[in-house]
Amino acid sequence: MSIQLVVLDMAGTTVADDGLVLRAFDTALASAPVAETDAARQYVLDTMGQSKITVFRHLTGGDEQHAQRLNAAFEAAYDDLAHLCTPIDGAAELIRDLRAAGIRTCLTTGFSRPTADRILSALGWRDLADLTLTPAEAGRGRPYPDLVLTALLRLGADDVRAVATAGDTTSDIRTGLRAGASVVAGVLTGAHDAAALREAGATHVLSSIRELPSVWEQS
Incomplete structure (x- = not known):
């Protein structure tokens, strides 16, 4: 076919x-920390490509307010970096x-x-x-x-x-x-x-x- x-x-x-997604995740995690940051960062790497809010819901154990704060921080950080995309x-x-x-x-x-x-x-x-x-x-x-x-x-x-x-x-x-x-x-x-x-x-x-x-x- x-x-x-x-x-x-x-x-x-x-x-x-060029690592901009991970940079934005790091900024988000710094602004609204989660437990076991190293494990969280690895989870972010393992789940690259998935919906970002879904990733944050997992990292916060289903705490929707915390997940939304992380997602907003991530989006703001990536927006600041988007001009670097090629x-x-x-x-x-x-x-x-x-x-x-x-x-x-x-x-x-x-x-x-x-x-x-x-x-x-x-x-x-x-x-x-x-x-x-x-x-x-x-x-x-x-x-x-x-x-x-x-x-x-x-x-x-x-x-x-x-x-x-x-x-x-x-x-x-x-x-x-x-x-x-x-x-x-x-x-x-x-x-x-x-x-x-x-x-x-x-x-x-x-x-x-x-x-x-x-x-x-x-x-």
Whole structure:
């Protein structure tokens, strides 16, 4: 089946974050500390790609007020850093090429809409993809399938098997698999290494998002 829709993660996959997410988490944790900070930081690394408020709810043991304070501090810290984001080499060109070939594209993120828009504006990407989605707009964030399935519904793909996904975290891989995508690629430009991506079930592991079209062009 030919690919009709490509769903791409942002930070670490199409956007070179260079540790900005972790810097913003550190700022948030400093402003509203949680117990066992080192363990919390490791959990943040392990769950990269997931909805940030969900991560903070876990770290605070379900204390919603504390989680919301942490999330607000994180969003404010990342907003201050968003201008430092740069595109992964070839990412914008890839999306333009996909659209020119008639393949619909969606950029997804675990950030809130205001933070996602700040990144997109900093990169000049507000109109780059056919669609951008945040967890609140899809129902649930990663590792649930909602982001991919919402993209399929909104962009009119005919079949989940006509979807390809790509991301740099194990949560990205689980999302693609749970959504039924035929291509669930992990890329090595972000948070998790090849072994972790393969263990999560990636159908392909790529050095860069630029390699993604070769997956179906050679099949």
